[in-house]
Amino acid sequence: MDIRQLAYFVATVEAGTVSRAAARVGVAQPSLSQQLKSLEDSLGVRLFDRLPRGMTPTEAGRALLPRARRILAEAADLEQNLKRESKSTAGILAVGAIPTIAPYVLPHAIASVVEARRGCEVTVREDLTENVLEALLDCQIECALIATQPDDDRIAFEHLRDEELVVVAPASMRWASAELRLTDLRDQPTISLHEMHCLGRQVDVFCELRRLRPRVVCKMTQLSTILKLVSLGLGVSVVPEMTAAVAREPGCAYSRLRGERPVRPLGIAWRKGRRRSAVAMNFATAVQGLLASDRLRMR
Amino acid sequence: MDIRQLAYFVATVEAGTVSRAAARVGVAQPSLSQQLKSLEDSLGVRLFDRLPRGMTPTEAGRALLPRARRILAEAADLEQNLKRESKSTAGILAVGAIPTIAPYVLPHAIASVVEARRGCEVTVREDLTENVLEALLDCQIECALIATQPDDDRIAFEHLRDEELVVVAPASMRWASAELRLTDLRDQPTISLHEMHCLGRQVDVFCELRRLRPRVVCKMTQLSTILKLVSLGLGVSVVPEMTAAVAREPGCAYSRLRGERPVRPLGIAWRKGRRRSAVAMNFATAVQGLLASDRLRMR
DNA sequence: TAGAGTGTATAGGCATCACCTATGGATATC
DNA sequence: GATATCCATAGGTGATGCCTATACACTCTA
Numbered sequence: 001m002d003i004r005q006l007a008y009f010v011a012t013v014e015a016g017t018v019s020r021a022a023a024r025v026g027v028a029q030p031s032l033s034q035q036l037k038s039l040e041d042s043l044g045v046r047l048f049d050r051l052p053r054g055m056t057p058t059e060a061g062r063a064l065l066p067r068a069r070r071i072l073a074e075a076a077d078l079e080q081n082l083k084r085e086s087k088s089t090a091g092i093l094a095v096g097a098i099p100t101i102a103p104y105v106l107p108h109a110i111a112s113v114v115e116a117r118r119g120c121e122v123t124v125r126e127d128l129t130e131n132v133l134e135a136l137l138d139c140q141i142e143c144a145l146i147a148t149q150p151d152d153d154r155i156a157f158e159h160l161r162d163e164e165l166v167v168v169a170p171a172s173m174r175w176a177s178a179e180l181r182l183t184d185l186r187d188q189p190t191i192s193l194h195e196m197h198c199l200g201r202q203v204d205v206f207c208e209l210r211r212l213r214p215r216v217v218c219k220m221t222q223l224s225t226i227l228k229l230v231s232l233g234l235g236v237s238v239v240p241e242m243t244a245a246v247a248r249e250p251g252c253a254y255s256r257l258r259g260e261r262p263v264r265p266l267g268i269a270w271r272k273g274r275r276r277s278a279v280a281m282n283f284a285t286a287v288q289g290l291l292a293s294d295r296l297r298m299r
Numbered sequence: 300m301d302i303r304q305l306a307y308f309v310a311t312v313e314a315g316t317v318s319r320a321a322a323r324v325g326v327a328q329p330s331l332s333q334q335l336k337s338l339e340d341s342l343g344v345r346l347f348d349r350l351p352r353g354m355t356p357t358e359a360g361r362a363l364l365p366r367a368r369r370i371l372a373e374a375a376d377l378e379q380n381l382k383r384e385s386k387s388t389a390g391i392l393a394v395g396a397i398p399t400i401a402p403y404v405l406p407h408a409i410a411s412v413v414e415a416r417r418g419c420e421v422t423v424r425e426d427l428t429e430n431v432l433e434a435l436l437d438c439q440i441e442c443a444l445i446a447t448q449p450d451d452d453r454i455a456f457e458h459l460r461d462e463e464l465v466v467v468a469p470a471s472m473r474w475a476s477a478e479l480r481l482t483d484l485r486d487q488p489t490i491s492l493h494e495m496h497c498l499g500r501q502v503d504v505f506c507e508l509r510r511l512r513p514r515v516v517c518k519m520t521q522l523s524t525i526l527k528l529v530s531l532g533l534g535v536s537v538v539p540e541m542t543a544a545v546a547r548e549p550g551c552a553y554s555r556l557r558g559e560r561p562v563r564p565l566g567i568a569w570r571k572g573r574r575r576s577a578v579a580m581n582f583a584t585a586v587q588g589l590l591a592s593d594r595l596r597m598r
Numbered sequence: 599t600a601g602a603g604t605g606t607a608t609a610g611g612c613a614t615c616a617c618c619t620a621t622g623g624a625t626a627t628c
Numbered sequence: 629g630a631t632a633t634c635c636a637t638a639g640g641t642g643a644t645g646c647c648t649a650t651a652c653a654c655t656c657t658a
Contacts, residue, residue, distance in 0.1 A: 001378060002301045004645090018606060031646055033607060038645095043381055050606065052654040060381055066433040071373050078366055079300060082342055082359055099520050107527040114531070122533060124517035126524055127493065134365040194426065218423035221398050224523050225425055228406040232413075234421060303616090317635060330617050332636060337616095349635065351625045 003075050005039040006068040008032050009047065013065055017054040093279045094123040096132035096144035100199045100223060101266070104242040105145060105290060112286040113279065129198050136271050142280045145287065147240075147264040148198045156270045158284070161291045162263040164256065165203065166244050166298060168227065169236040171253040179258040182212055189235035190214035194221045199264060203238045206262040227252055240264065242296040254298055266291060302374050304338040305367040307331055308346065312364055316353040392578045393422040395431035395443035399498045399522060400565070403541040404444060404589060411585040412578065428497050435570050441579045444586065446539075446563040447497045455569045457583070460590045461562040463555065464502065465543050465597060467526065468535040470552040478557040481511055488534035489513035493520045498563060502537045505561040526551055539563065541595040553597055565590060 008025060012032070015021035022029040040047050047061035057065065093113060097106050102124075110122055125132060125141050132144040137154060149157050167180055175184060192214065193200035207214060217235055220226050224247070226237050231251025244254040268284055270276065276284075290296060307324060311331070314320035321328040339346050346360035356364065392412060396405050401423075409421055424431060424440050431443040436453060448456050466479055474483060491513065492499035506513060516534055519525050523546070525536050530550025543553040567583055569575065575583075589595060 001374065002303070004301065017604085019604075027645085028647060029605085030607075030609095030648085035645080037607085043378060045381055053605070055606085062437055064377065064381055066429070067373060067377055070429075071370055071377075074366060074370050074373075075300065078363070078370075079342060082344055082363055099524070102519070103521065103524040103527055106524070107531055110528070110533065111531050114533075122516060124490075124519070124528065124533075126517075126519040126521065128520075131365075134368070138361055138365060191423075217421055218425075220401070220423070220425040221427075222402065222425065222521055222523070224521070225398070225402045225405070228402055229409070229423065232406055232410050234409065234413075234423075316633090318633075326616085327618060328634085329619085329636075329638095334616080336636085352634070354635085 001042045005035050007072055008035050010068050013057050093283055094141045096125040096135055096141040098129050098146055099126055100197055101145050102126045104246045108290055109283055109286040113283050136269055144269045146269050147266055150269055154272050156272050157267050159265055159267040160288055161266050163266050164241045165238050165262040166241055167255045168230050168239050168252050170230055170233040171251050180255045181258055182210055189217040191218040191226050191229050191235040191237040192216045194219055202264050241298050244298040245296050300341045304334050306371055307334050309367050312356050392582055393440045395424040395434055395440040397428050397445055398425055399496055400444045401425045403545045407589055408582055408585040412582050427495055435568055443568045445568050446565055449568055453571050455571050456566050458564055458566040459587055460565050462565050463540045464537050464561040465540055466554045467529050467538050467551050469529055469532040470550050479554045480557055481509055488516040490517040490525050490528050490534040490536040491515045493518055501563050540597050543597040544595050
């Protein structure tokens with residue numbers, strides 16, 4: 001499978017026939033036909049239903065389409081824009097954080113640093129784990145607040161604490177006890193966090209290991225939206241304890257799970273072999289103090 | 300440029316020498332050397348500084364690294380997981396919304412539908428525009444709330460309203476007038492929304508067209524985090540009017556821009572040629588009513 | 599109904615490219 | 629000075645992507 005085959009594939013889906021697609025991409029029809037077959041062979045799936053008047057994508061073909069488009073767009077962007085990727089690290093404190101930590105930790109930690117160091121320039125990058133770690137390796141940020149152990153030798157993970165994940169349900173809902181068993185959640189409609197986030201994947205893994213298959217009715221990309229939908233009674237969810245401690249959503253109630261509790265490891269990622277600036281150390285200390293305090297713990 | 304060359308490139312950066320990288324990827328060193336040169340030629344940039352004991356990536360090489368990794372990861376995921384892309388549309392009301400609309404519109408619109416139709420099952424997908432449109436084309440959702448005109452012939456865009464974008468600044472900040480000129484923002488530290496979101500890109504385009512280069516100090520992926528950082532005094536930002544209307548962040552103040560104002564088009568996307576269910580029509584009507592009301596307008 | 603047009607797949611040939619081994623030049627180390 | 633390590637260049641070979649030609653199937657029109 002290579003980029004050209006993906007381009008041929010997309011052109012064929014869009015054109016509806018191999019002949020028209022071949023004209024578009026500027027090769028002969030039999031060549032395109034062969035390349036499509038080659039792609040099907042290498043992926044092990046049939047991508048098209050062949051009809052007398054053209055071809056329509058199969059289910060697999062339709063699943064491939066957005067992904068092929070994404071790869072092609074990235075490659076095209078690369079060829080056109082790589083020269084503009086010169087960066088100068090601006091600012092003095094350059095940190096990253098993932099979206100399921102940033103809104104709860106960053107404001108206080110940054111306020112603390114800014115107060116101690118007047119005039120300090122702050123650069124913040126909020127993005128998914130993979131992206132903040134890349135920014136870290138690219139020297140765009142100096143450290144990153146994440147909630148998973150990275151598996152890259154170039155990154156040092158300073159583990160600060162394991163944070164518990166708790167259940168959030170509509171306040172109007174009545175549970176049998178203050179702490180929940182996992183089985184209490186079995187038939188509840190569930191609002192899940194998109195698997196683009198580590199947290200979403202961590203919750204999935206926790207459930208799978210215990211044979212719980214949630215009935216997912218909503219899939220969101222922001223914890224704040226999850227809370228709003230829960231407060232509407234649309235379902236239950238699992239969120240970090242710091243969300244319960246900081247967010248003020250009147251229609252939501254939080255419960256701990258009984259027995260073995262799901263946790264996520266909170267920590268700071270650093271690029272190995274690089275000097276740590278004093279201001280970044282201040283930031284790390286502020287984060288550490290915050291995580292050790294009661295401020296981010298659920299009552 | 301093709302995927303294999305990118306894999307060779309990444310292997311070389313990670314190994315630090317062509318010889319070791321060649322051993323890793325299983326080709327001869329001269330072949331790898333040639334392919335790297337070929338990649339440099341096709342991209343028009345030098346990717347490595349050649350040292351006596353290995354090679355280090357140039358600035359351009361370092362910029363390419365995360366992007367090459369992304370493309371390779373996507374391609375690998377594709378080859379391994381394409382067969383698992385079978386979906387069944389569950390539920391009766393299946394809608395999508397982008398993260399910069401969902402928290403402000405979805406709760407009320409869904410509550411309205413659920414109240415009118417007891418027992419109605421709701422499936423919600425919150426994701427970036429590209430992804431909700433893909434879910435729409437894949438028949439995973441029936442309609443989607445978005446803020447841009449899609450350029451896909453298979454999608455009908457029902458335009459509901461142009462929404463104004465407003466400036467949010469720390470409440471403690473003093474402006475010369477109630478409405479701001481664009482030049483008022485010229486030297487302010489700016490907290491921008493990541494370009495993964497349409498909104499982030501729309502704001503970028505608006506500024507570029509008027510020769511305004513914001514001094515970006517923070518880049519976030521959630522509007523709620525932006526508001527928190529603004530309230531800390533870290534900078535100003537541009538957010539949708541509905542954010543100003545709904546979010547309660549005590550340290551933030553909102554202003555309109557004078558003259559030609561930035562707007563984003565709000566609407567509902569539908570898959571052409573597909574029947575619209577009654578419950579989806581109810582939802583669309585509820586959204587329409589909500590957008591027409593004062594509830595999502597800034598005072 | 600026959601012929602024309604449209605569409606995909608297969609076959610064979612040719613040019614290009616990715617790979618190999620061999621070699622050269624530069625630098626570092628002992 | 630000899631050896632080891634490193635990247636680049638040269639030439640040869642096999643694989644691959646491309647071409648044209650052709651076959652087969654289906655649809656449409658006169």
